Amino acid sequence: MVLLCASTSPTISIPHPLFSPLKPPATFLCHSSKTSAVTASSPTADQTPSSSSLSDQLLPLSLTLLTSQPTSPSATVAPPPRLPAKPTWTNPSKPRPTVLALRRQPRPPFSHNPSLRPLTALSRTLRLSPDLPSALSAAFPPGHSPSRDDALLLLNSLRSWQKSLQFLDFLRSLPDFPLDTIFYNVVLKSLRAGHQWHHVERLAGEMIDASVPLDNITYSTIITAAKRCRRFDGALRWFERMYRTGLMPDEVTYSAVLDVYARLGHREEVVTLYERACASGWRPDAVAFSVLGKMFGEAGDYDGIRYVLKEMKDLGVKPNAVVYNTLIQATGKAGKPGLARSLFEEMVAAGLSPNEKTLTSLIKIYGKARWSRDALELWERMKSNRWPMDFILYNTLLSMCADLGLEEEAEKLFEDMRRPDRYARPDSWSYTAMINIYGSGGKPDRAVKMFEEMLEKGVELNVMSCTCLIQCLGKARRIGDAVRVFETATERGIRPDDRLCGCLLSVAAVCEEGGETDMVLGCLKKANNRLVGLLKMLRDEQVGFGEIKDEFRGIMNEAAVEVRRPFCNCLIDICRNQGHPSRRANELLHLGNLYGLYPGLHARKSEEWSLDLRSLSVGAAKTAFEEWMKSLWDSVVEEEEVLPFSFSVYTGSGTHKFSQGLASSFTSHLNQVAAPFRQVEEKCGSFVASKEDLVPWLRATFSPAVVNA
DNA sequence: TTAGGGTTAG
Incomplete structure (x- = not known):
């Protein structure tokens, strides 16, 4: 029986969720092994190689403390421990290995110093002294060492x-x-x-x-x-x-x-x-x-x-x-x-x-x-x-x-913070929250006013407040104002982060082709030139999918995990809205799926297949829907798969501020293409179509006679 | 706050 069961070998199957394999690392798009948070060690006399494996870490423990136990690496693989049962020691003749002392290190009681008062004065002097060595020499001349x-x-x-x-x-x-x-x-x-x-x-x-x-x-x-x-x-x-x-x-x-x-x-x-x-x-x-x-x-x-x-x-x-x-x-x-x-x-x-x-x-x-x-x-x-x-x-x-x-409650709170007797004065976080509230409530004027007040009162600017305001101005199609906010921010030393880049991309997606877009891309160039480069590639008919894929992967690997999907969504929107080659949106959606940015997009039960668009932007949702319909037509033609009785699409009801408008945009898209999906009455943001209705529509839309015509 | 460990915001 091996007591040091510290192996982390991935080949062991472990039944309890506590021992389930770790989630994929944040850099999952990358094939390198740059997943450890362990930083480089600095040299010391007793340095040992750092390792993320516990068996390596505790090897010296096994050598020094468990000398009666087998210590060869192959012997350290033991049956996985199960929780919550405590490990039982099957060999009572051997002592349990002890990994910690059961008693804390004792501490002597604090000895009260009778000369505390003069010492308090001295400690203050020393604390405030700009030249401690001199102050110490003065306080303790030779022959008068402190106790x-x-x-x-x-x-x-x-x-x-x-x-x-x-x-x-x-x-x-x-x-x-x-x-x-x-x-x-x-x-x-x-x-x-x-x-x-x-x-x-x-x-x-x-x-x-x-x-x-x-x-x-x-x-x-x-x-x-x-x-x-x-x-x-x-x-x-x-x-x-x-x-x-x-x-x-x-x-x-x-x-x-x-x-x-x-x-x-x-x-x-x-x-x-x-x-x-x-x-x-x-x-x-x-x-x-x-x-x-x-x-x-x-x-x-x-x-x-x-x-x-x-x-x-x-x-x-x-x-x-x-x-x-x-x-x-x-x-x-x-x-x-x-x-x-x-x-x-x-x-x-x-x-x-x-x-x-x-x-x-x-x-x-x-x-x-x-x-x-x-x-x-x-x-x-x-x-x-x-x-x-x-x-x-x-x-x-x-x-x-x-x-x-x-909104009203926030205004009350904010006013409360501004009361002169409050120590909790509004800071950049407070202003950001207010800008966010007005921004998501579609009140760009009030959001701008908050931002201006922040500048007037000398509240330190932060990147998030600028991002929220630019987002809000973008939604209101006040592109020039959004660009000015970006310029003000960078002039004041704000360093754009990935979220701000995502925000600029989303603004670019709603711009008129030409001057407006160029202004926003000018901002984006200062924040993340690589994204602007990718947009140029996407626009260029001559650039192949392989090149797009490499650059996309490179950008996503550099980006924070939480902005990867928004980046992909916005890129798709830009491609659709700005007259890029029509295949680009599909290529990007394919890449997004390939790199796991849209988990759970498709689901299949025997009686129903569904498409969950809730994490997609409007353009990405339309692209995903089109792709889905094409794949269903392929199924009809190839007759390899038995189609279910019904099909459904979820857009979400739009109660979340970021998904606002998807349900209504999608409804108009359905009307535009005359697809036979109907909104479920009791369930906002949920659309269904029966096989009976869908197959004729697929035929009418995708059959070669129609497509060639 | 009197030699040591754990908890707050996009």
Whole structure:
């Protein structure tokens, strides 16, 4: 029996959803293996190669701690663990491998310093001093070294990593000063606050060189510093070093590392580590469950969240406010607003007060789910219970109003923020939300007014407010104004991002051919010249599909995942609206499908085939419909497939601000081509046709006699 | 906030 069952071999079939294969990486269009978030490691004395595989990471553990166990790589493949049952150790003659110390590192009680008052004055002087080394020399002339406790207290109060390092140098210069682990730990913490990963590693190396022991507090500080600097490779390297040097992590260090793996998206490793710690006798605490809950939320893994809830219940761990906040947010990310709501009610019923973070998460969830009633009820409760509000919560409420189209409520909130006694003054997020509200409500004048007010009041401009306003002006066909907003933004140092590029593409799609389009493409050229290049290729009859495909893939790989489909939609719209070669729209739709931008477009049940157009733009929807009809005609001609009794098309009802108009545009398209689809009366945005009606229409539309005529 | 881990906005 192999106890180190850490293999992540993809060939093992794993029954529980927690162990399902990881989702495809964000760079799925690319054939390279650039999927790891692990950054390059910096050189240290005890560097080991960073790896994303747990078996590699823990190999030293298996060598140092599990010497009685087989350690050859081939022997590390074990039957997959099953959840939620705890691993059972089938060989009682062998001791359980221990992966963490069950007792936390003890901390001596803080020793109260009798000379606190004069020290407070000195710590203030040192904190404010522009020249710390001189100030220290003045305060502690030769022969008057600070006591250990005084030095520790002063070091703790400096609030600047540079000064912490200088203070450490000063202590080092004193004869016989007992510079122990604690001093280094305090400086490491200060370096962590300053995001100084390089100095953290350097200082830890100095501890090793000077034979100052590294303890659990040292390691947990180093590991969280690495995390804060997004140097996950470094975090794992130092964690591994603990085992190699014979120091057992305690639960604080261990849960810090669980979070590192979680942030890397290595969920299987997290679960394995979690289970192994439990098997060592660990009773996980709220922090560990918070890490697990957040991880499953990020992955949209509802089963994982339920697993966390069940584990807590089984182990009798009561969630605290942080755990509730994490789980509420996680359920939102997993697309389960109902569970978020019940967790919130459970939290309140348990006597825990929701804080700003709880309410921010919940309001955001209700807004995204378009649960107006719940959102408004919660808002009322917030007011009547005087639950705490901060500017993030205000802004989230405003964004929720934008999602739900609650213009009046948003205006009230915004006015409330402008009251002079409010500390939550409107900032760029608040203005963006208001521009968004007016933009999606078709009120470009008001949106422009908000933007101008933002500029007048010196509120820092951000890319999102410009994007929302340009979008709104584009929809209103005020192309010149949209271009001016873009120019103002870039003049003020706004760097266009992918969303803004997508927005410019959508504006280009509604432009008149010629001057208007050229103006918008002039903006786009400054933001993403490659997109303008692709548009030129699409326009050029001579450019072949292979070239288009290569460039399309290159652009999509460079683009953020969430803009890829909008990019493709807009490109199709431009091709259709601007007189590009007629095959281009179909080519782009084909590429979009090829690269998985339109999952679930087609569905087939025995009695009905359907086309779900809800994530498509108007042009892309028409293209997809045409393609579908052609493919159905092929089926009729080839008689290879038995057609179902009915066919349906979904456009969505247009309640979402981004899908507005698809249902009505599609209706007119159906009328134009006289297709026999009828809108389902009780279901807005749903169209059906029977086989009886559709086949004659297909014949009339696509049969060679008609096409050649 | 006194040497260590987990939670808020397009």
